[in-house]
Amino acid sequence: MTTRKFTALALTAALLLPVQALADKYIIDTKGSHAFIQFRIQHLGFSWLTGRFNTFTGSFEYDEKDPSKASVQVEIDTASVDSNHAERDKHLRGDDFLDVEKYPKATFVSTSFSENDDGTAVLKGDLTLHGVTKPVTIDVEHIGHGEDPWGGYRRGFEGRTRIALADYGITYDLGPKAKELELILSVEGIRQ
């Protein structure tokens, strides 16, 4: 190929780059542990029991100019469940509840995202838990975004949703006040 043709080709390729407006991709900062997946469920109707999934990975795409294109993907290691009680956590991992040997991962894949007027948003997607996939709606609150002191750009939000355990095939009787589980996703991503 002649030098001229090569240059023309290179310039054309360079021009094509800005045409594709990709949303910014963020990797959820699990290395620095600036993201938390917690759950809340009532204990016998007497108090709130809180636990966490300590190990998960994920990413999200977000474009301020076109938020409806935003998407989120999270994969949770179900065996990392932690409610600060060894015997309870062992029980939760067993086949009465999460059955982590059969279902070592739980996932969330978003299907739509829409901003409200007040700084909140609605994220919809498919949650796969205990081998069952169901659509969920997550209420999202933007927390903030910007440059960090170390040369990166971060964006964070918090999402909450409620699920019925029985919908996902977890039917162990924990009493009438413990049919629903609240999931609280506090997420910070580092822009790539």
Add this chain to the structure above:
Amino acid sequence: MSDTFESVGPVSSPENHRVALRNTAERYGLVAIFLHWLVAIVVVGLFILGAWMTDLTYYDEWYRRAPDIHKSIGILLFITLLIRMSWRIVNVRPDHEPGIGTLQRRVAEAVHWLLYLLLFALMISGYLISTADGKPIEVFGVLSVPATISDIPNMEDVAGKVHWYLALVIISLASLHAMAALKHHFFDRDRTLTKMLGIRTHRD
């Protein structure tokens, strides 16, 4: 000749006293006998309790009580076995019955030591389940055994699996041990079993 126990209880006879507290070359002493049967009953009892309690559900009355008892007795068993091992070390071991060949002797000793080893491993694995989060084990609300190794991810699950499989192996081995004792009593017609029952029979 009858092969049932003809005389019952530790009987005084012209030459010998009753069964002594300490072991002799001839027979086990009362302390060893007591410790042996105590441990046997507790181990079988804890196995049954453990197998039953893991099937209980949230609303069963014994859901919390059974594991509390299981753990408390387990800790006490640990202490008892330490005492028993010490007693064994400072005592003479009664001779094997004449007529028991080398192979049987070796197998018997191997099984006995294996039972000790597996029991300690069993109790330690149980301890590691409950203390995996750093919390202590309460022994009947009186004694508190603190955690040592803790906070290893999935520690309670691994320890739990080990605990269950060890329990199965121990119960199998103990059954073998019991059947061997019965074989010695009814087939070999020797004193193997009666030495551990603290009774004298026509076989003495």
